[in-house]
Amino acid sequence: MTQPSAVAVLLSDLFPLVWSGLITGCLYALGAMGLVMIFKCSKVVNFSHGNVAGLAAFLVYGLSSGVLLQLSWGMAVGVTLVAIVAVAVLTYALIAPLVFASDLTATIATLGIGLIAQGVTLLVFGADIVALDLPVPPFRATVLGLRITGYDLTVLAVALVTIGALFFVIDHTKLGIAFRAMSDNPFAAEVCGLSLKAVHIFAWTVAAVLGVVGALLIVPTTFLSVTTVAVFMLQAFAAAVVGGFTSLPGALIGGVLIGVLMNLFTYYVSPEYSSTFLLCIILVALNIFPNGVLAAAGGGSRV
Amino acid sequence: MTDLFAIRDLSVTYGAGAPAVERVSFTVGAREVVALLGANGAGKSSIMKALAGLVPASGELLFEGEPVSALSTRQRVARGIVYVPEGRAIVGSLTVRENLILGGYQVHAARRRERMAMVLELFPEIASKVERAAWRLSGGEQQMLAIGRGLMAGPKLLLLDEPSLGLAPLLVRRVFDRLAGIRADGDLAIILVEQNLQMTMRLADGIHFLRSGRIVGHRHRDDLRTGAARQEVIDAYLGAASHHAA
Ligand SMILES: Nc1ncnc2c1ncn2[C@@H]1O[C@H](COP(=O)(O)OP(=O)(O)OP(=O)(O)O)[C@@H](O)[C@H]1O
Ligand SMILES: [Mg+2]
Numbered sequence: 001m002t003q004p005s006a007v008a009v010l011l012s013d014l015f016p017l018v019w020s021g022l023i024t025g026c027l028y029a030l031g032a033m034g035l036v037m038i039f040k041c042s043k044v045v046n047f048s049h050g051n052v053a054g055l056a057a058f059l060v061y062g063l064s065s066g067v068l069l070q071l072s073w074g075m076a077v078g079v080t081l082v083a084i085v086a087v088a089v090l091t092y093a094l095i096a097p098l099v100f101a102s103d104l105t106a107t108i109a110t111l112g113i114g115l116i117a118q119g120v121t122l123l124v125f126g127a128d129i130v131a132l133d134l135p136v137p138p139f140r141a142t143v144l145g146l147r148i149t150g151y152d153l154t155v156l157a158v159a160l161v162t163i164g165a166l167f168f169v170i171d172h173t174k175l176g177i178a179f180r181a182m183s184d185n186p187f188a189a190e191v192c193g194l195s196l197k198a199v200h201i202f203a204w205t206v207a208a209v210l211g212v213v214g215a216l217l218i219v220p221t222t223f224l225s226v227t228t229v230a231v232f233m234l235q236a237f238a239a240a241v242v243g244g245f246t247s248l249p250g251a252l253i254g255g256v257l258i259g260v261l262m263n264l265f266t267y268y269v270s271p272e273y274s275s276t277f278l279l280c281i282i283l284v285a286l287n288i289f290p291n292g293v294l295a296a297a298g299g300g301s302r303v
Numbered sequence: 304m305t306d307l308f309a310i311r312d313l314s315v316t317y318g319a320g321a322p323a324v325e326r327v328s329f330t331v332g333a334r335e336v337v338a339l340l341g342a343n344g345a346g347k348s349s350i351m352k353a354l355a356g357l358v359p360a361s362g363e364l365l366f367e368g369e370p371v372s373a374l375s376t377r378q379r380v381a382r383g384i385v386y387v388p389e390g391r392a393i394v395g396s397l398t399v400r401e402n403l404i405l406g407g408y409q410v411h412a413a414r415r416r417e418r419m420a421m422v423l424e425l426f427p428e429i430a431s432k433v434e435r436a437a438w439r440l441s442g443g444e445q446q447m448l449a450i451g452r453g454l455m456a457g458p459k460l461l462l463l464d465e466p467s468l469g470l471a472p473l474l475v476r477r478v479f480d481r482l483a484g485i486r487a488d489g490d491l492a493i494i495l496v497e498q499n500l501q502m503t504m505r506l507a508d509g510i511h512f513l514r515s516g517r518i519v520g521h522r523h524r525d526d527l528r529t530g531a532a533r534q535e536v537i538d539a540y541l542g543a544a545s546h547h548a549a
Contacts, residue, residue, distance in 0.1 A: 177401045178408065181394045188392040190357065192405045193380030193456065 244292020
């Protein structure tokens with residue numbers, strides 16, 4: 001009786017898989033919430049989200065590794081955030097005339113902007129794979145058979161603080177009321193004297209910051225190439241779809257679901273077919289709960 | 304006395320078609336209530352939206368002696384020109400309180416709290432439901448919320464577009480009672496769009512009649528004292544809409 005039962009093996013694998021899925025899921029959620037914020041107020045699916053966040057990750061790499069400059073990691077992130085917020089505002093300025101004319105044209109224009117961001121990344125940093133680390137506290141602990149690292153805790157803490165702050169702003173501040181009003185009834189918002197552009201820019205800026213945070217936290221788990229973050233955003237996109245694309249809590253739950261499901265699939269079924277699996281999740285989600293998991297669960301959501 | 308608002312040759316054209324509003328001119332004095340009456344499609348809402356800066360228009364608009372036609376809606380709200388749209392356009396997913404905050408968005412926080420207390424006192428119907436999602440209010444309550452939201456901005460001129468639309472007669476009376484109250488103790492001018500002549504008569508100092516985007520007649524309140532006089536303007540100006548106005 002030294003042989004552990006099949007169930008025990010399954011479970012001993014299961015917990016770590018779910019845990020690490022939860023961690024990556026938080027990051028998908030950050031990406032997804034950015035997509036949802038932009039979609040809710042501008043009615044645009046921002047296909048440049050991944051490539052712009054990818055450019056940001058490369059900027060941090062370039063600014064801290066000596067390729068461009070030799071700054072501290074924190075300084076590099078600070079400069080990058082400023083640059084990416086500028087890119088977000090510029091992107092919005094470019095497509096704003098389109099947003100007010102046609103949502104579809106604006107959405108297609110974001111594809112173009114994504115390609116430009118990718119082109120700039122290639123031009124400046126080349127097609128090579130680089131390593132970008134995250135300065136996390138060197139921590140390791142085993143709790144109930146679960147190995148928990150400093151990286152895990154950093155991601156959880158950053159995600160919780162970021163998402164918590166976002167929900168607080170949207171639920172409890174004047175700006176949040178403006179954002180929700182814009183999403184629900186832009187005409188009413190305009191009648192009340194809100195600047196539609198200012199609210200849009202708020203959403204695009206927050207989304208860009210969420211994207212950068214997500215990208216910087218995901219890259220240490222792999223390596224950084226021109227497509228790394230774009231692929232990551234594909235999962236974020238799936239998370240947004242699972243959440244119904246118009247719900248921020250939905251995007252959060254969608255992110256965690258995608259993170260855990262992808263992890264389980266990759267481990268138990270096949271890592272090769274994970275993209276196929278992702279597309280299946282998107283299709284199933286669109287068919288079974290087109291308005292998102294939260295709507296399907298009967299919980300309406302204000303944000 | 305200078306007018307609060309002078310509108311000269313206001314025209315609104317959507318797309319390539321014939322103008323929806325054509326060279327409309329009238330004035331609104333301080334604390335005056337001016338009504339625009341006309342059938343469906345006469346161009347009443349188009350005038351209101353043009354005055355609020357919500358649709359492109361040509362013509363000259365002088366508010367307190369200053370041109371405002373180049374200003375955005377946001378800037379006009381800040382000056383005190385506030386539109387209460389037809390169909391109410393409240394934000395259903397926001398609470399009553401949040402809708403009111405939205406109305407006073409540009410107002411200083413302390414001033415906004417003051418106004419909110421004032422509005423809730425004026426409309427006790429919604430005061431007990433401030434934390435309720437606005438879509439859960441009845442039609443009459445939603446209309447009161449829409450008017451209250453307009454008052455939150457601290458308007459000098461309120462553009463009221465069909466406050467009676469879709470309301471049962473009893474509710475219409477209640478809404479107009481409130482409006483009469485606001486009128487009596489506020490330093491507020493109103494442009495009122497209505498299809499309901501009788502309610503309009505209670506409030507308005509003067510009435511302009513609109514047909515196909517043009518002003519085709521004007522009466523002072525005193526000219527409409529008798530039933531015969533009212534029937535005469537209905538026949539002359541409102542035609543098919545008379546059943547609304549009767
Ligand atoms: N956004 C728009 N685009 C094109 N045409 C419009 C638009 N809004 C109004 N119109 C047209 O302009 C004319 C005037 O419309 P408006 O809404 O101003 O009328 P109204 O007097 O307010 O009517 P109602 O009593 O039905 O509210 C109508 O012929 C209408 O079809
Ligand atoms: Mg109208």
